[in-house]
Amino acid sequence: MVEATTTQFKSNVKKALVDKQLQKALAGIKTGFVHNRKIASERLEEFEDLRDRARDIKTHTIQHLDAYLEIYQQNVEASGGHVHWARDETEAREIILAICQSVDAKTVTKGKSMIGEEIAINDYLEENGLEPIETDLGEYIIQLRGEAPSHIIAPASHVSKEQVADAFRETHKNLPAERSLEEPDELLAEARAMLRDKFINADVGITGANFLIAETGSSVIVTNEGNGDLTQTLPGVHIALASIEKVVPTLEDTTTLLRVLARSATGQEMSSYTTFSTGPRRAADLDGPAEYHVVILDNGRTDLLAGDFSEMLRCIRCGACLNHCPVYNSIGGHAYGWVYPGPMGAVLTPGLMGLDEAADLPQASTLCGKCEEVCPVRIPLPSLLRRWRDQVYVRDLGDWQTKWALKWWAVFAKRPALYHFFAGPKMQFLGWWARKKGHLKYIPSLKGWTRNRNFPAPQGKTFQQLWKEKRK
Amino acid sequence: MSVQNNTGADILGKIGAALDKDSDKAARAATAAARIESPPKNLIPNRAQVSPEDQVQLFRDWAEEVSATTDRIEHLDDLPAALAAYLSSQNLPSEIKSSDDPLLGRVDWTRQPTLTRHLGVAIEADQASLAVAFAGIAETGTLVLHAAPENPTTLNFLPETHIVVLPRSRVTGDYETTWNRLRNEIGSEPSSLPRVVNWITGPSRTGDIEQKIQLGIHGPRRLHIIIIDEA
Numbered sequence: 141m142v143e144a145t146t147t148q149f150k151s152n153v154k155k156a157l158v159d160k161q162l163q164k165a166l167a168g169i170k171t172g173f174v175h176n177r178k179i180a181s182e183r184l185e186e187f188e189d190l191r192d193r194a195r196d197i198k199t200h201t202i203q204h205l206d207a208y209l210e211i212y213q214q215n216v217e218a219s220g221g222h223v224h225w226a227r228d229e230t231e232a233r234e235i236i237l238a239i240c241q242s243v244d245a246k247t248v249t250k251g252k253s254m255i256g257e258e259i260a261i262n263d264y265l266e267e268n269g270l271e272p273i274e275t276d277l278g279e280y281i282i283q284l285r286g287e288a289p290s291h292i293i294a295p296a297s298h299v300s301k302e303q304v305a306d307a308f309r310e311t312h313k314n315l316p317a318e319r320s321l322e323e324p325d326e327l328l329a330e331a332r333a334m335l336r337d338k339f340i341n342a343d344v345g346i347t348g349a350n351f352l353i354a355e356t357g358s359s360v361i362v363t364n365e366g367n368g369d370l371t372q373t374l375p376g377v378h379i380a381l382a383s384i385e386k387v388v389p390t391l392e393d394t395t396t397l398l399r400v401l402a403r404s405a406t407g408q409e410m411s412s413y414t415t416f417s418t419g420p421r422r423a424a425d426l427d428g429p430a431e432y433h434v435v436i437l438d439n440g441r442t443d444l445l446a447g448d449f450s451e452m453l454r455c456i457r458c459g460a461c462l463n464h465c466p467v468y469n470s471i472g473g474h475a476y477g478w479v480y481p482g483p484m485g486a487v488l489t490p491g492l493m494g495l496d497e498a499a500d501l502p503q504a505s506t507l508c509g510k511c512e513e514v515c516p517v518r519i520p521l522p523s524l525l526r527r528w529r530d531q532v533y534v535r536d537l538g539d540w541q542t543k544w545a546l547k548w549w550a551v552f553a554k555r556p557a558l559y560h561f562f563a564g565p566k567m568q569f570l571g572w573w574a575r576k577k578g579h580l581k582y583i584p585s586l587k588g589w590t591r592n593r594n595f596p597a598p599q600g601k602t603f604q605q606l607w608k609e610k611r612k
Numbered sequence: 613m614s615v616q617n618n619t620g621a622d623i624l625g626k627i628g629a630a631l632d633k634d635s636d637k638a639a640r641a642a643t644a645a646a647r648i649e650s651p652p653k654n655l656i657p658n659r660a661q662v663s664p665e666d667q668v669q670l671f672r673d674w675a676e677e678v679s680a681t682t683d684r685i686e687h688l689d690d691l692p693a694a695l696a697a698y699l700s701s702q703n704l705p706s707e708i709k710s711s712d713d714p715l716l717g718r719v720d721w722t723r724q725p726t727l728t729r730h731l732g733v734a735i736e737a738d739q740a741s742l743a744v745a746f747a748g749i750a751e752t753g754t755l756v757l758h759a760a761p762e763n764p765t766t767l768n769f770l771p772e773t774h775i776v777v778l779p780r781s782r783v784t785g786d787y788e789t790t791w792n793r794l795r796n797e798i799g800s801e802p803s804s805l806p807r808v809v810n811w812i813t814g815p816s817r818t819g820d821i822e823q824k825i826q827l828g829i830h831g832p833r834r835l836h837i838i839i840i841d842e843a
């Protein structure tokens with residue numbers, strides 16, 4: 141069982157900053173995903189307009205959420221499927237276990253599902269005597285290593301190929317010990333071969349759902365490996381795990397969201413496999429599951445909807461805000477202590493777990509704004525993070541330094557002239573100091589941070605000065 | 613089951629209570645029903661709004677960019693020879709697990725006596741499969757296939773080599789055109805979609821080992837698309 145460590149954020153960060161393998165892996169994310177997203181977004185001339193549309197579709201849906209969920213449920217049932225509602229993780233786990241037990245299931249294959257991580261379904265199924273098998277290669281690797289995912293779309297991005305080889309040798313004991321596992325393609329071939337039988341012999345297949353379509357009662361999965369499709373096609377029962385905000389009105393609306401999803405996530409024009417599933421196997425079909433179930437989880441989302449953080453419900457889990465975040469790129473996903481890392485996690489986790497459990501996470505941001513710049517549904521992540529920080533202050537959870545700094549910041553922030561007066565000279569001084577070396581190596585109040593990461597030198601002007609000049 | 617219904621009512625009730633601050637429930641239901649009744653078209657990119665012939669070229673370009681291979685033949689009856697040539701170029705046996713799509717029923721298979729075609733679902737032992745696409749979308753080189761009694765879904769995912777026949781007339785610019793075709797041709801009872809609609813853009817791939825892209829984890833390692841001009 142991977143315990144949540146959201147309350148130990150600071151010690152997690154310290155560990156992550158000196159982990160050499162992790163730092164190497166994070167450099168790969170920064171160059172790969174970030175570069176590819178840039179190319180993909182530039183190749184489609186309407187990309188920015190599509191982001192506006194995507195935002196509007198999600199906003200509209202959330203404003204009519206009860207209506208669309210009701211229509212969705214009716215259409216699932218009309219096509220022979222079942223909808224199950226779960227208020228929290230306990231209810232969701234029990235529903236899933238009951239479905240598995242109703243068909244005497246022994247093994248369960250799993251496609252990648254963040255809801256599955258959120259409710260820790262694997263541990264629960266294991267405790268109850270079932271064998272859950274992750275089939276997404278990254279999820280399979282971290283399952284063998286007993287870890288949580290470190291990225292919402294690249295769960296094993298922190299693991300080196302040597303570590304993958306070790307995990308395979310440890311687990312696949314029936315294979316010759318002297319086999320070579322040095323090259324990625326050898327690892328790939330072994331994983332493919334090992335998981336084949338699992339797909340074919342599984343009793344139940346569990347997938348996530350990127351979207352639920354109200355118009356047709358369909359669930360949608362987006363994958364590159366094809367594991368999700370084998371997971372939901374071969375066993376007799378398919379269970380799709382979703383949450384209330386996954387619903388989208390129509391096929392056209394879903395299509396607009398799909399146009400921004402892969403481009404934002406991996407920089408692909410479209411992922412390899414986008415699959416729309418509607419109900420169980422039809423009378424004359426030769427394959428497909430005999431039963432189709434959807435579990436819809438709340439787990440704190442209705443509270444987000446009622447409070448100040450409803451914009452977070454637009455999130456389509458693309459991972460772009462992680463890839464572009466200087467903090468994520470320095471500390472990786474595990475430091476955030478639960479299943480959702482990066483800026484989206486720093487906003488979502490306190491909402492789902494409660495602020496007491498995750499009070500440090502909203503501090504895990506430089507508020508540089510890069511996340512909002514790339515978010516396909518334009519979630520104002522920095523403002524939401526600030527909102528949590530205010531609440532931390534009010535609830536007196538932060539340590540005294542934070543409180544003190546915030547108090548003075550508030551004094552200045554409410555008086556733009558004063559802020560300007562102080563910020564200007566201080567920025568100029570920092571700029572002068574840093575330009576001597578190009579990068580700041582040390583700032584007294586940011587010790588832990590700058591020891592391992594050079595702080596880019598301020599260019600001698602504050603944002604407000606630049607803004608004024610720009611407007612002239 | 614009643615417990616379940618209560619849970620659903622409870623969650624929907626909480627959502628409703630949060631939304632009631634700004635709108636009323638009946639108005640929300642009416643707006644939602646209207647959007648579903650006539651779905652707004654949204655924004656369709658210009659990229660693929662070109663002549664049919666250019667769409668075919670665009671389709672091939674995008675499909676090849678994601679490591680699919682494409683071929684183009686004139687007549688349906690050229691298909692057996694094209695299949696045999698492709699299988700032999702990949703050092704695969706001249707044997708295929710095939711969909712029973714009516715289009716393939718019109719092919720004169722006796723022209724290629726060495727090619728064996730089996731019908732039915734794909735199983736672990738099948739090395740190559742043959743399916744027929746419902747559409748090809750030029751915007752991203754995406755194939756659309758859907759489940760039906762004659763088109764088992766396993767054909768698209770189990771074998772290492774996936775060969776898809778795409779009549780030229782089914783190449784379209786955007787995904788939206790295909791949704792309308794599905795709504796019209798398949799009918800809308802009880803809901804509007806076949807059990808599964810698959811969008812397939814290139815072969816199976818993963819970047820999960822050190823972010824290096826590799827083809828053929830779980831799904832097909834090769835995707836070969838044969839466009840037929842007259843079919």
Ligand code: SF4
Pocket residue numbers: 454455456457458459460461462484511514515516517518519
């Ligand atoms: S917050 Fe935006 S950028 Fe981050 S995962 Fe969600 S949709 Fe993607």
